[in-house]
Amino acid sequence: EVQLLESGGGLVQRGGSLRLSCTASGFTFSSFAMSWVRQAPGKGLEWVSTINPTDRTTYYADSVKGRFTISRDKSKDTLFLQMNSLRADDTAVYYCTKEISSCATISCNNYYYYAMDVWGQGTTVTVSS
């Protein structure tokens, strides 16, 4: 069964740091782009960050750029989100997602992204002010 399991959420003070983890199973983790999406209480979905299949390229929402870092350990099938300088508006459920993607060029220097086809159950981050 294809599965994503997040951990690492919790209560942190404003300005603090947290590292979220997402352990993947049931698919070849190293072959897929992965993303983080968050949802503030009672609000809609917000894309946070994506790492491409080769790990050469990462993308960030402006709201987290310079504060959050996405990375992964392919030997452990684990995706990470390092979150620094946390603010009250970072309070949300954070979802780890697997992307449907394909090579846009023969050399796979670029990718097409289609959608997020697998989601974890989410981990809650609460930033206290």
Added chain:
Amino acid sequence: DIQMTQSPSSVSASVGDRVTITCRASQGVSSWLAWYQQKPGKAPNLLIYAASRLQSGVPSRFSGSGSGTAFTLTITSLQPEDFATYYCQQANSFPFTFGPGTRVDV
């Protein structure tokens, strides 16, 4: 950034109804458009990608259409398990953006 809008923001419907949700992009996204369903307290679930491709395991009463800036999600013969919030998302360019959601309730 590409802004996504959805209409209506909510719709009241009954079992057996046909429901159509519209999603618009502030600039063309070709067919790089996905639809998700989310139930309270649960993670979203992918329904449609590439505007009209049905995700494996999703019932055929769900369908998507459109390209460029205007898209629709149609649910024919609404079932009790379909009462949820639906989001569109553009995957044409980063930053990926979601629509604000459409709540389908009784």
